[in-house]
Amino acid sequence: MPILTDTSVASDWVEPDEVARSVVTYGIASKKIGTIELDMHRHAKGQILLVQRGALSCRVEGGLWIVPPQSAVWIPGGALHAIKATGALEGYSAFVATDADARLPQRCCTVSVKPLLRELLFRAASLPVFYEEAGANSRLMAVLLDEIATAEVEDLHLPMPTDARLRDLIDLMMAAPSERGTLEGWAKQAGLSERTLVRLISRETGMSFGRWRQQLGVMLAVQWLAGGASTQQVAANLGYESVPSFVTMFRKTLGTSPGRYMAERHSGRHASS
Structure with a gap:
């Protein structure tokens, strides 16, 4: 082709x-x-x-x-x-x-x-x-x-629930990723009790609510970084008060800093050119 x-x-x-x-x-x-x-x-x-x-x-x-x-x-x-x-x-x-x-x-x-x-x-x-x-x-x-x-x-996969209430809530979270919010606040937006939200997200994704939100942040960060955004921009887009706190979360999840993660991938592309 x-x-x-x-x-x-x-x-x-x-x-x-x-x-x-x-x-x-x-x-x-x-x-x-x-x-x-x-x-x-x-x-x-x-x-x-x-x-x-x-x-x-x-x-x-x-x-x-x-x-x-x-x-x-x-x-x-x-x-x-x-x-x-x-x-x-x-x-x-x-x-x-x-x-x-x-x-x-x-x-x-x-x-x-x-x-x-x-x-x-x-x-x-x-x-x-x-x-x-x-x-x-x-x-x-x-x-x-x-x-x-x-x-x-x-591990760049985010399980997505099928429950309509959770899908509506996730659409809100993905549309405004800088909104950190609390479990209580997100449960209220979904029309659920905190206990019900925790139970549903665990049953449908195999993750805790906190772990799922963190994985969502990592996924969005990788996407934005690959699209040319700076580490500072990504940290702000995800609602982090400081760049170091974002970098720490990223490193704990993917084993390296955002800058090194993207540098290794771009160096691999250039090596193949």
């Missing part, structure tokens, strides 16, 4: 489910700064979407995944999902037939991308849509499937 850019036209896109190949790959290169959203949709084929620059969020029923640079999201075939891209976006996507490899993940997940997987996606994206399946191309796709199946899963 061609590399899809800001100047691509509708005829450049070929619906992957209509291509009689086990793997269909294409590249994405957009210099537009802003937000691009794809509403809920699904594909028969599974999809791995690698981000080299910018950031993606992927919402599937039951969860939200953030995809920073040098990571990818895997979306199983048939899964209803919505995509939001933040900042100038560059990456690659491969659509994989559900019967191509039994080891492929059965659930949506974010995975780290090693250099070999990145280069395989780059090479596969340069092939014609209806590439010759025998010989070298067959071996290329076999190794690509090996790398997808064995990629390390990252």
